[in-house]
Amino acid sequence: MIIVKVGGSLGIDYDAVCDDLTTLVRAGHQAILVHGGSAETNRISEQLGKPPRMVTSVSGYESRYTDRETLEIFEMVYCGKMNKNIVEKLQRNGVNAVGLAGLDGRIWEGPRKSAITIIEAGKKKVLRDDFTGKVERVNLKLIHLLLDAGFTPVLTPPAISYEGEAMNVDGDRGAAMLAAALRVDRLIILSNVPGLLKDTQNEESLISDIPFERIDEYTVFAKGRMKKKMLGAVEALREGVKSVVFADARRPCPISEALAGRGTVIHGKIEPQ
Amino acid sequence: MIIVKVGGSLGIDYDAVCDDLTTLVRAGHQAILVHGGSAETNRISEQLGKPPRMVTSVSGYESRYTDRETLEIFEMVYCGKMNKNIVEKLQRNGVNAVGLAGLDGRIWEGPRKSAITIIEAGKKKVLRDDFTGKVERVNLKLIHLLLDAGFTPVLTPPAISYEGEAMNVDGDRGAAMLAAALRVDRLIILSNVPGLLKDTQNEESLISDIPFERIDEYTVFAKGRMKKKMLGAVEALREGVKSVVFADARRPCPISEALAGRGTVIHGKIEPQ
Numbered sequence: 001m002i003i004v005k006v007g008g009s010l011g012i013d014y015d016a017v018c019d020d021l022t023t024l025v026r027a028g029h030q031a032i033l034v035h036g037g038s039a040e041t042n043r044i045s046e047q048l049g050k051p052p053r054m055v056t057s058v059s060g061y062e063s064r065y066t067d068r069e070t071l072e073i074f075e076m077v078y079c080g081k082m083n084k085n086i087v088e089k090l091q092r093n094g095v096n097a098v099g100l101a102g103l104d105g106r107i108w109e110g111p112r113k114s115a116i117t118i119i120e121a122g123k124k125k126v127l128r129d130d131f132t133g134k135v136e137r138v139n140l141k142l143i144h145l146l147l148d149a150g151f152t153p154v155l156t157p158p159a160i161s162y163e164g165e166a167m168n169v170d171g172d173r174g175a176a177m178l179a180a181a182l183r184v185d186r187l188i189i190l191s192n193v194p195g196l197l198k199d200t201q202n203e204e205s206l207i208s209d210i211p212f213e214r215i216d217e218y219t220v221f222a223k224g225r226m227k228k229k230m231l232g233a234v235e236a237l238r239e240g241v242k243s244v245v246f247a248d249a250r251r252p253c254p255i256s257e258a259l260a261g262r263g264t265v266i267h268g269k270i271e272p273q
Numbered sequence: 274m275i276i277v278k279v280g281g282s283l284g285i286d287y288d289a290v291c292d293d294l295t296t297l298v299r300a301g302h303q304a305i306l307v308h309g310g311s312a313e314t315n316r317i318s319e320q321l322g323k324p325p326r327m328v329t330s331v332s333g334y335e336s337r338y339t340d341r342e343t344l345e346i347f348e349m350v351y352c353g354k355m356n357k358n359i360v361e362k363l364q365r366n367g368v369n370a371v372g373l374a375g376l377d378g379r380i381w382e383g384p385r386k387s388a389i390t391i392i393e394a395g396k397k398k399v400l401r402d403d404f405t406g407k408v409e410r411v412n413l414k415l416i417h418l419l420l421d422a423g424f425t426p427v428l429t430p431p432a433i434s435y436e437g438e439a440m441n442v443d444g445d446r447g448a449a450m451l452a453a454a455l456r457v458d459r460l461i462i463l464s465n466v467p468g469l470l471k472d473t474q475n476e477e478s479l480i481s482d483i484p485f486e487r488i489d490e491y492t493v494f495a496k497g498r499m500k501k502k503m504l505g506a507v508e509a510l511r512e513g514v515k516s517v518v519f520a521d522a523r524r525p526c527p528i529s530e531a532l533a534g535r536g537t538v539i540h541g542k543i544e545p546q
């Protein structure tokens with residue numbers, strides 16, 4: 001089984017991702033595609049007169065401040081525009097795709113953060129009314145049902161809180177939890193960079209291999225959105241996924257390239273035989 | 274099994290619809306909720322600087338002119354905002370809902386109209402690049418899979434063309450085709466009016482019963498959006514659905530009220546015993 005997360009940043013070639021996934025599905029692989037939609041959400045938010053507000057938590061992670069109005073714009077873009085566009089591309093290729101949000105069938109469930117502490121202009125500040133949370137539990141019933149019947153799930157945030165509220169969650173970490181729950185060997189995380197770079201300004205500075213026991217030495221290179229991708233990777237590997245690959249979705253055949261080891265391969269724990 | 278179509282016009286009480294559906298699902302009924310989103314699509318289209326354009330076909334039916342840009346706004350509102358809001362309400366009530374568009378799993382399939390002839394300022398005009406079509410085939414595999422596993426499908430346009438393009442279809446007629454394919458006894462169509470009115474300005478002028486053989490006498494009362502609802506009803510009844518009820522979604526317990534016969538009940542053909 002192949003689990004691919006594709007980001008929502010500018011430059012990503014969704015045609016290439018869908019065409020490559022089609023080849024793999026036709027070759028008999030089961031696959032789940034998890035996707036984002038951040039750049040398009042920013043664009044639509046601006047157009048709707050509700051510009052995005054990115055906040056940085058006390059631990060240094062950046063996220064979208066998601067009040068109820070933002071959540072609904074988020075759903076429009078992620079679950080409406082992005083999700084149905086991907087489903088359409090796959091269907092046109094003959095792949096029987098089914099688009100889902102993490103709240104459908106409670107696939108992604110977890111606690112909503114009732115308050116988040118952020119750093120703004122050097123000061124701590126508490127935000128309430130933020131519909132953000134964390135995937136803690138993956139309910140596989142719907143996923144198994146679809147895969148066993150030959151459908152290809154296309155999954156996107158939001159997730160659902162234990163109280164039944166839609167909530168924004170990080171898609172990379174959601175994909176990591178899904179990969180762990182399904183006990184897949186490999187999780188592929190595609191974005192608009194070649195992988196983890198030593199120098200974010202230089203795409204030639206790609207780090208190609210990271211052994212599990214040395215991850216801590218490399219997390220220092222993860223900047224911006226890559227920080228959460230690293231966090232997701234570590235979570236997936238801790239839960240038993242054998243390797244996580246960060247690879248480039250601006251190129252043709254991005255999934256096959258990642259499967260061939262191009263990008264940054266983070267190796268999991270070596271289990272005693 | 275209960276199939277309910279709820280419109281997307283102003284005034285509809287989605288909380289009431291979801292709460293009532295929850296009661297019925299808890300009582301052991303299988304249910305499918307089909308929904309629209311027209312009023313909200315108009316609002317968001319305006320906000321995005323792409324005001325809606327309604328066109329009238331030569332046969333007198335009104336529809337939304339749906340170029341590719343409009344289709345994507347349509348998907349944002351129908352599949353993103355409206356669909357996920359309904360799924361969230363049902364999930365909060367403990368109903369394990371799964372939101373789907375007609376293109377997921379090719380549930381609603383049919384021909385796209387390559388050109389539509391409209392009447393504008395008294396003249397015929399041909400529009401191309403319109404992503405509108407008609408549900409001709411209902412693929413029940415995904416629906417049966419979900420129902421059999423205890424999920425409640427929440428379905429909305431767009432559908433998918435035979436060539437794999439997302440296309441705008443009329444939700445009432447889609448619901449009618451679904452009801453016919455599933456051979457249900459009753460299709461409930463909820464909107465922001467009490468049912469079919471003799472005088473659209475007077476809600477007291479409700480027509481409460483229409484026998485199948487006298488439908489033609491009553492179609493004259495159907496104005497605006499009600500015309501397509503009548504068309505859908507006739508299609509469903511011709512395909513074997515035993516009755517179609519038009520009822521009011523601005524009131525509490527709208528589904529139970531419709532099941533109790535409140536609204537306009539259109540009776541199907543009486544089969545010889």
